[in-house]
Amino acid sequence: MRMSRPVAMLAAFALAVAVTGCTQRYDAPAPESGGEKVKVAFVPKLQGSPYFEAMDAGGKRAAADLDVEWLYQGPTTADAAQQADVVRSFIQQQVDVIMVAPNDPDSMAPLLKQAQEAGIKVATSDTDAPSSVREVFVNQATADGIATQVIDSLAEAMGESGEFAIVSCGETAENLNSWIAAEKAYVKEKYPKMTLTEVGFSGEDQAANAQMATDYMNANPKLKGLIGQCTTSAVGVAQAVRDAGKIGKVFTVGVGTPQSMKPYLQDKSCSASVLWNVEEFGYLTAWAGLQLAKGTPFAETNQVSDALPSVAYDGGQKMLLLGPALEITLDNVDEFDY
CATH class of the missing domain: 3.40.50.2300 (Response regulator)
Known part of the structure; x- marks a missing residue:
């Protein structure tokens, strides 16, 4: 696979940070006897698409590993108003964290503010709402x-x-x-x-x-x-x-x-x-939600799992970065089952 120069530079940067920066490892929290699990809700742009279903699969795997409750619901069409209704529902349910891939970042911003005022941690994943109160953006690649x-x-x-x-x-x-x-x-x-x-x-x-x-x-x-x-x-x-x-x-x-x-x-x-690896991206999204719920700050590099040993965090942009983009061809397409 041929990697373009900027992508190669990004990979080199991530490696350099992993070697020289502060790396923080997170272990799954020990379940509390009789305690409720942290509820992390993810609202995709569109429920039912292969892409977001793969994210959901990764989120479910993370939920099992980390002992959290992963809630996945989105609109049946890529409609900002329908997506807003799903977010309102999660606010009413008083989940711990709401993570959204906004169809319309401007119209989503007031809802994220409303969720935050209700004591819910808020974040974006896959696509950002940069002018909102989101606490972190989980980004697949730059x-x-x-x-x-x-x-x-x-x-x-x-x-x-x-x-x-x-x-x-x-x-x-x-x-x-x-x-x-x-x-x-x-x-x-x-x-x-x-x-x-x-x-x-x-x-x-x-x-x-x-x-x-x-x-x-x-x-x-x-x-x-x-x-x-x-x-x-x-x-x-x-x-x-x-x-x-x-x-x-x-x-x-x-x-x-x-x-x-x-x-x-x-x-x-x-x-x-x-x-990019969409299932691992879903895993990272669920993991990030748990850290927000726990009040655990992100490090410069984060050991999320064995498959994600050094996820970089940009404090200035409040952004977690999965890694560089991948070129998928006939040579590697069967490495992915989604």
Whole structure:
């Protein structure tokens, strides 16, 4: 797997911090006789997607290891109002911690404040609400790290030249928009012969994602590349290329879950998928919630588990970082079962 220079630098930084910085190890708390378990509630953007179901699997595993209660509930569509209703429900239940992947960070901010005023610890995971009162953001990878890996993978497939478009999902999703901004900057700096022609938002709906990609190809016969910016549009753009019979003519790279992308990697309608270990990300989310509930401060590096021995924490941004993005290809796709 080829790793771009910024991603390699990030990995080196994490290693340096692990060696020179303060590393804190956390052991599972001993259950108290007759005491209630800490309740950590996670509200995804969309319940039922392979990505968030994988996060849920990791959260459940952490709950068993750490003796906490993991509550998982989200909207049935990627709708900010529906998501707000779920958060209100958890506030009424007086859970100990609410962790949210906001569909709309601005509308979520007042609810996080309301939860905090009710004595509940609040945090974000997967996507941030930076202007809110959240106490930590559990981040899968930096925007620059994701952007460089996505663009480098697409550039390799396109021969570093030609026109490409982006099909994204929620128009207000902070993480997706930060990745797009970083991609625009990186392609301008690194690949002057590549031109971004369109950025569209079609929601968390694979059929709508595929239709938008199809529309872009029909409108622009010169289009040579497509980025699926989220886990549904990653599949959608590859499906559109397959259905149009343009495999080998239009190249796609997506931020997609491994097994959902495997058929498209196999027939080459997708050149690569960029992601991270989503189950371990769910594990980290549950672990972070427990630390908030206990009032345990994060260290510069944190030994979360054997699989996550040195998770970095940026105190200035109040951000836990899972690690660098991964390029998923046919060579490593079967290392993941989601």
